[in-house]
Amino acid sequence: MLRAISLGFLTVAVGAALLLVLQPVGTDAQWAIAEVCLLGMLAIKLLNLKGYWRHLFFGLGALVVLRFVYWRTTLTLPSMASLQDFIPGVIIYGAEMFCVVMLAMSLFVIARPITRPRAPQLTRDRAPTVDVFVPSYNEDASLLAITLSAAKDMDYPKEKLTVYLLDDGGTDQKVQSPNPKVSETALRRREELQELCRKLGVKYLTRERNVHAKAGNLSNGLLQSTGELVVVFDADHAPTKEFLKETVGYFSEDPKLFLVQTPHFFINADPIEKNLATFDRMPSENEMFYSIIQKGLDKWNAAFFCGSAAVLRRTALEQAGGFAGTSITEDCETALELHSSGWTSLYVDKPLIAGLQPETFASFIGQRTRWCTGMLQIFLMKNPVFKRGLSLAQRICYLSTCMFWLFPIPRMIFLAAPLLFIFFDLKIYNATVAEFGAYTLTYLVAALLMQSYAYGRVRWPWVSELYEYVQSVYLFPAIISVIRNPRRPTFNVTAKGDATDDDRLSDLAWPYFAIFGVLLAATVMVGYRLHNEPDAAGLLGIVGLWNLFNLIMAGLALGVVSERRERRRNHRVPAQGRGALQVDDTILTVQIVDVSQGGMLVRAHGPGQVRLQSSARLAIPAEQGSGSAYHYLPVKIASVRTNEDDRMIGLTFASMGAAEYSYVARLMYGDLSVLRGIRAARQGGRSIILGTGQFLGWGLRQTLRGLYFALFRRSGAAGANSHH
Template sequence: MTRDRMTTWVWVLSGILLLAVTIQPVGTAAQMSTGVTLLAAMAGIWLTRRKGAFRLVFVALGLTVVARYVYWRTTSTLPSPDDLVDFVPGLILYLMEMFTVLMMCISLFVVADPLERPAPPAVADDDLPTVDVFVPSYNEDKEILSATLAAARAMDYPADKLTVYLLDDGGTDQKCGSSDAVAAHKARSRRAELQELCADLGCVYLTRVRNEHAKAGNMNAALPKTSGEIIAVFDADHAPVREFLRETVGHFRDDPRLFLVQTPHFFLNPDPIEKNLSTFRHMPSENEMFYGVIQKGLDKWNAAFFCGSAALIRREALEEGGGFDGVSITEDCETALGMHARGWNSRYVDKPLIAGLQPETFATFIGQRSRWCRGMMQILILKNPVFKAGLTIPQRIAYLSSSLFWLFPLTRLTFIFAPMLYIFLSMQIFEASIDEFVAYTMIYMAANLMMQNYLYGDVRWPWVSELYEYVQSLYLAGAIASVVANPRKPTFNVTAKGLVTDEKRLSELAMPYFLMFALLVVAETVAIWRLLHEPGSRDMLAVVALWNGLNLAIAGLALGVVSEREERRRAQRLSVSRRGAVRIGDATIQVMVEDVSSGGAKLRPLDGRLPADRSTGRKGFLAVAMSHEDRRVAAVPIVLRRVGHDEKGGAFGVSFDTLTAAQAAVVADLMYADGGPLSAFRRSRQHYVGVFSGTARMVALSLRHTLRGLVYLARIGQPPAEKPEPAPAAKPAEGAQRSQT
């Protein structure tokens, strides 16, 4: 029996079981025993981490618990319509719950059997297609662009079949001719500077007349000026590793209708939540659930979509569809939707092959997510996949999942305010006894947690999704409302990267989180007071107090999220292992390069011998063998910044000193010659954490960061502390830093 036929039979049998169990009119005691039995069967698979067909059986058992809860919730818990004061909010809560159930079912359909795609076939150099690399840019610094362009230029591919284009929207004719003399001068200077950079790196500089239709318009303007059979797209801060094309291009030989090969986005720096909670080095990144599980699930249904960067696209498919779509501000997903509807195929390669940057501050993080949210709402309203001609049913479900996901602020805020209606106003919006609540709701919640942990445990720890959704919900609810009011109004805003926070401070967006935390504290206090003084309502008060307490723990953790830690390093470091030689003065030292950034490196002497003169500021050169061509030795100028010892022995840190374009290419070769460090860092963070240990970890983090957030708040209005001198840009990190969506 084939895998697909086995999957079909499992789903058919599961559906029969689901229907049979759901409609049984059992009492509370029978429901409890049935639920516990189903949970025990799930636990047997969950705790032993069984996969294959067991994965589908596990999902079927979980859905049986969910269906039983939905049946009871629908038929037995709604307030009477005669009492509108309770019925209206009760109905809203019920609808939000049913929406989460719908989203869970859609997600389970997508990820129940994710596709593990094999490597592409090797293709002889003579048979490789021509590739044009598009690097769209708007306002990024020259340093960021030089790293990406140099890495793209150094990819392992025949030189006569690879052309790298910088698509500069910051130096358009429109900007250079601006009536604002200062802005015009800035644009002309940028154009000249980047033209020189491209000439030095062997890239091609392109710009256009006017800034129209944002990133999609920028790339569409480049299409008639270029001719490569395949177009590789890299954001300005997404540098590819040397083997990027070798790991991806071969897929196009397998399928003449393949339009897209997408790879994961991988980041060298933490997002603001990871940075401010200090979880970056040991907890899976937020985007790893999407790129590690969901995209592979979408790939099974031929629905993996374009994520804006780190991807290859067939020119023929783009030209057939009139270029990149730009109706919404998420042109990537919109373009893929159109391609799939025209019968083209996509593939996803689950291997990190680029290193990028994430927003560094909480405000820029919210700005980025607001753009994603508004763009996906535009697609849902203006190009609804349910009615899009040409899509298969699984593709419709997949795209619906990706767009409906962004309605999470509505459910998250509902679940925050719902318990307060009973705590403050004694509103009966959920009619159930404590026995029924335990037998149905608690069993359902347990099954939900088990399914999340079983399916995503290696890439998403318990309660992390709830935290990310909460911190976005307070601002994204307004973004959803704005798109509903005017779907064509949103405009594309570039997310700033490479920012630094030179002091500890509260985010400019912090106050709503402190106000929400205060409201939840008051609600919990009232709930406890009522528990002590109202014995007749004690059962239900205990339930809503626990519910509100969970909300309070997440809100407290969010106070740490909006309390910005100091971070002055502009250039993030990547762990590497390359031999080289350092010459400072008359001494030459053989070294191992342990980590490197665009600004500097950490070096370890092979014989333990540190520079004789350890005065900082001394200049010299670092020589390394290049990873390609004739493996010639190239050197970059360095400045000694730090000398010391760690657990491995002596080491010293250097900064790079005024690099030319050719020297920047040497640094890019040091960083991106091998994708192994990216994969190794991702694997080091992908370790399973169970529900109980994950919950304990979340509570401990919440207590610590609630206190830290309140300390930050107490310092508002006090004179700022005297700022210390900025640390040298090349001061090495203690260990390797790695890389979302």
């Protein structure tokens, strides 16, 4: 009843507000409104007010946006009389309105992000049985060993935890393939992995045929296991020990819970961060989604399955018939199906796994293409608007998630729009300079402020635009192909752990150079026209600035496609702990600095001869209840560097057995607090002004770097691979 009254009141208030806002009141009134709104927003942002003021902030932003939409719709569209102006004008208008709609939906999604209380801790006998699935396709054994070891090592009653390796690289179909190379590789893989699993105490599963890719693989795993809860880890997503303790408890509280999702957290840089060298300073791209958006979705019971680092309830999956396989993002689709059947989900904002993301630009694009294609398949074939069983809030949330991937379309349109005016003088926007300032400029400032206020901590200014642009070039054709045939787009598995050996230009680079060239030509044209046609100065200046912004982004993208050499084959995870290094006769106490799949870096005090390339043994304290006091890792001295009193000694692992892998896994992933600390340290915002300045600086530097690569590093310099 009270809710009905609240809703009614809200409707009336919205109606009155719209009535006042949607009035043709002229530019002076518009300036007044916009100025008051922006000042209010700025005040709230600078004073960092929360609660009611947060809603007011977005309300004021929405007001400016509404005024812009009203003006744009009623007064600026070119007339139908001249089709050559009308069609592009309407297309650009459509793109802008799409952005407004997406903004509105995203404001709804993050209206009130929630933080869940900690999972209740269950006693041993009340703990449910848990099956851990690690699906794999072509990852190599040492990577899998670490992940499986970490999974096996999770803090949980041992009798209730089973770990399965689901190998799609060694299926019967592959092993019996008529192609001898394929069948031989498959067979060898199968044997190797079966051996590994035996040593690690993990179950090896495979299937007859490769159907439905990962979804089919997981569903097959479901069929051959019995645990009440199912945990999914990607092959390179190693869990920390407390993973299950932080997630399983929720299932006992809510019988309708089907999913507990945890954030994906990466120890390596994505190609953009790597090639722009921002990994250490700037928050990762996925932070925005996992720190804020998922928490917002959680409020609306729309947190969805992201394919890994999640716990699912078997009964729910069985009710849905296994993992959904219609789209290639089977994770989100499964969640959609289960949400529409009335199941609930929740999100825990605590990184409990550490993983790897694609290294090369090509693999990054491949991954994003897959996500984009899959989400659009869901949008086209299982549209959340029409799906029965979803609440209104869930529909909006899923719609927002799916439609987000349409971003390449407006982005490409915004790239092309200034060109239409600069080269062909099409009058696609009917406005005076003063109106443009009062409406469009204020809208952009409001949008920027809202973006900064909502995501400032986890996303620096203009970085979203850069990511969108970089992906749009290849996602745009992908979207076209999905729309043409939703059921059968091509599927590329992301290759993880693919290292780049040289500093070289990515194979995918040429469209970026082409676009950069066109934008550069347009900028020159702007200068030329400004010189020759002073009367077009106002409009041309604005369009020129827009084009300049695109140019800077395109220049930055040139840097992105200039791949940096990855000197390390294996990624390091900062760790802590002490140990004793036994080299020949010397025993040194060392502090562990970082650990990777292939070796370690330790800091040694004290005297003692250490010879390069000599074999050694590292003793690390064992965990409680393991029988012995120490574990021993066979290592080789790879490098020694003196640093005042200390010595930094680089070690590589010698032959590793199953036990050794589990020690390493524990070192790397046992306790993620160091990693979490680093992640938190990166989550510092950048003010809009500083961020813009930085963006400009990057743009210039990266453009030059990209051009240098284009001229001199097209096929890559021969660089020596150095192992860690």
